[in-house]
Amino acid sequence: MASSLLVGERLVRALSPGGELEPEQLPGKLREEFEAVLGKKHKGGDRPAGPARLVSFRLIRDLHQYLRERGSTLYLHELLEGSEIYLPEVVKPPRNPELVARLEKIKIHLANEEYKRITRNVTCQDSRHGGTLSDLGKQVRSVKALVITIFNFIVTVAAAFVCTYLGSQYIFTEMTSQVLAALIVASVVGLAELYIMVRVMEGAETGGHPCSTHLDADL
Incomplete structure (x- = not known):
């Protein structure tokens, strides 16, 4: 003053x-x-x-x-x-070395926190990259499961046709009747397999049980 x-x-x-x-x-x-x-x-x-x-x-x-x-x-x-x-010159008192060291530590800590905040998006990108690989693996497994399902469908229909054709020989004497009976049974089995396949796929997409999906649709 x-x-x-x-x-x-x-x-x-x-x-x-x-x-x-x-x-x-x-x-x-x-x-x-x-x-x-x-x-x-x-x-x-x-x-x-x-x-x-x-x-x-x-x-x-x-x-x-x-x-x-x-x-x-x-x-x-x-x-x-x-x-x-x-106005006399104000003489600043010397700073406490311990306080200066503490302030430096706080500055370093804040700088590290700021760096983590800035690089957080980079980490997210890596996570998304890993997620993309995971999604690709899931898609591969889904395609594999679909191929197996189609193969089982063909085998089931073919087996139903062959079994019906061989069994109808004891009932029908004409080959035309035998083939027609085998086609009818194979078609019924194929439709049943398709229905079950569709219900399973819908249940997998919705994350629920096929039975519960069927009940919800009926309600």
């Missing part, structure tokens, strides 16, 4: 011998304090440099109060022409 004033040449000349404040007959104590701060002798244009020109606000207030009590025609703002408020 500012508590001093860097006085200008106007106040220095006024306090010098023969200056504007000499006729005001400043009290000895007040003049001594000003001279102790600004220097006892001001010859020519010489002036003390640096902190020697710093005057506290208290001295300025005492001077202003004295001039008002005497009814002087000198105004303080005129005497302070060219003066500036002195």
